[in-house]
Every structure is written in structure tokens, then in C-alpha cells.
Amino acid sequence: MARSTAAFERVINVAVARLKPPEAQKRHAEIARKGLVEHLAQSKTPPQVVTFVDGRKGASEDSVKFGGVIRYEFHRLAEVAAFALRRAQELSPVDSGAYKDAWFVMAGGKQVPAEGVPNTGEIVVTNDKPYHRKLEMTVNANHWRTGKAMARLPAGIVERLRQEVFRQFPGVYASVDFITLQGGYVLKGRSQLRLAKQNRQSSAYRAGRKHLATRKDTAAGQQMTYPALILRSE
Incomplete structure (x- = not known):
């Protein structure tokens, strides 16, 4: 630009x-x-x-x-959002196709159709499936296609979108954030306790605890946060 x-x-x-x-x-x-x-x-x-x-x-x-x-x-945020939405679907692991089809765009805090994305303001591209965060953070897409063992991804789909937008549209601000969605998934059950390292380098060990402190965003009753691509014109 x-x-x-x-x-x-x-x-x-x-x-x-x-x-x-x-x-x-x-x-x-x-x-x-x-x-x-x-x-x-x-x-x-x-x-x-x-x-x-x-x-x-x-x-x-x-x-x-x-x-x-x-x-x-x-x-040209409408063009950028269309690119990000298409790439998100292309990068999505395919089982039933539900995850691939669950990507959508938000403007002004509300979902908008692909043809109704404004060219200014803040645009959000995300996915509202309950396993979106887990897939973004920990699951190798090849597992869904080949059945091979899961492995940690160096960069999830949303992060890859950010990188591609940065390369393709240098005049657009792109970042990754974790957002709550209206009617989003509410976490159930109890967070799994993780053992703390039993040495002086561990703050939990120094405090006399065997387990690491539980994270508030993984506690039962909390709304799950969804990885999202945030777009703005610079």
C-alpha cells in the first residue's frame, strides 16, 4: 500500500x-x-x-x-479476511469436515458473512468448535489425516495464518489472541493436577506443594477461550 x-x-x-x-x-x-x-x-x-x-x-x-x-x-481488510478464511479451511485437518466448516469471521463483535466483511475496523477470524484450542496448541494435523501419533505443532493454524497474512499483506496488522465467544463452551470437570519438579528451581516445591497451581482459564465453570486471528489496517 x-x-x-x-x-x-x-x-x-x-x-x-x-x-x-x-x-x-x-x-x-x-x-x-x-x-x-x-x-x-x-x-x-x-x-x-x-x-x-x-x-x-x-x-x-x-x-x-x-x-x-x-x-x-x-x-482491504475484506480481501485479507477472505484470504485468511480460505487458508484456515485449507489448513484444517479433515475428519467429518465439521472443523473445517466451523471457521467464521467477526466484525464489531458479531459474525458477518464472507461477502459482508468491512474494509476498516477490527476483523476476527476464528473457529467455535470446543476442540479448536486443543487442536491449535497440541495436535499435529497429520494425526487426523494419517492416524499417526500426535505431536506438538511448532505453529498452529491461527499462528500460520498470522505469518501468511504478514507476508502477503504487509500493510495489515495481524496478531493472535484468545477470545471468549457468546454461547461458547464452558469447561467441565476438574483440571488435571501436574506434578511440580522436586527441586529448588520449582516455586511450587519451595512453597511446599507437590503440584503446580491450577490455571484459572482451565478451571471448571470458566468459559473457554478460542484462538483467533485479529486483523486491523495499520
Whole structure:
């Protein structure tokens, strides 16, 4: 995004260098609009465009000052969310297909259809299956496909989505967070106690406990948190 804007600015600077006002401003605006049209023609999914003229948001290109700057910001979160949703489904282990089909997108705290994702704000991509967190954190996807023994993944699906979005869309903020969902799964039973290391390096051992302290987010009655990809325009 920023690279395209810089390219426009360099072309405009060269093109108007020998002109004087007001012809220079007129030519500046013409070249900016033409560059924008050409750039958008290359996009499969047209982004939302925000225009800044000499730092004024939404101003007309025609109002640019002599030697001023016309800048376009391209907001394409809908395209990014569609990419992340497709990749999440492609990376999902397939047994019955329920997990693959359970991925969805949220905007403004509510689920939205893929074609209704806004280009601005904060977008969330997640999965509401009760085993989503366990699969993200501990289960090797090959186990689901081949029946081989489970092993810890170096990076779960949501983390892989973050990395891919970072590479494909450098102007988009992407992070992993653990969120609660309305009507989400409530943990049942008792957390399994884990033995503490019996040496002075263990704080539990020094406190006289045989087991590690239980985590609040794994205690019975707590709402489970779901790994989610958080997207925002930078």
C-alpha cells in the first residue's frame, strides 16, 4: 500500500517539476487520479480508498497546494479476511469436515458473512468448535489425516495464518489472541493436577506443594477461550 503511494508521488514530482501554479496543481491532480485508476485496475477485489491531500482527509485532489502531497490509503481488510478464511479451511485437518466448516469471521463483535466483511475496523477470524484450542496448541494435523501419533505443532493454524497474512499483506496488522465467544463452551470437570519438579528451581516445591497451581482459564465453570486471528489496517 505505502509502496504504491510512494510510486505515485515520485511520478507526480517528476511530471510537475517544470510547471508553475496553477497548472502544476491541475497536472498534479490529473496524474494522481490516473495513477489511482491504474492501480485499482490491477486489484481483483477493489479496496476502500481514503484520500489525503496535504494531510487533509477526504479532500479533493484539485485542492492540492503547489508542491503539496496527494496520498491514497487502501483499506482491504475484506480481501485479507477472505484470504485468511480460505487458508484456515485449507489448513484444517479433515475428519467429518465439521472443523473445517466451523471457521467464521467477526466484525464489531458479531459474525458477518464472507461477502459482508468491512474494509476498516477490527476483523476476527476464528473457529467455535470446543476442540479448536486443543487442536491449535497440541495436535499435529497429520494425526487426523494419517492416524499417526500426535505431536506438538511448532505453529498452529491461527499462528500460520498470522505469518501468511504478514507476508502477503504487509500493510495489515495481524496478531493472535484468545477470545471468549457468546454461547461458547464452558469447561467441565476438574483440571488435571501436574506434578511440580522436586527441586529448588520449582516455586511450587519451595512453597511446599507437590503440584503446580491450577490455571484459572482451565478451571471448571470458566468459559473457554478460542484462538483467533485479529486483523486491523495499520
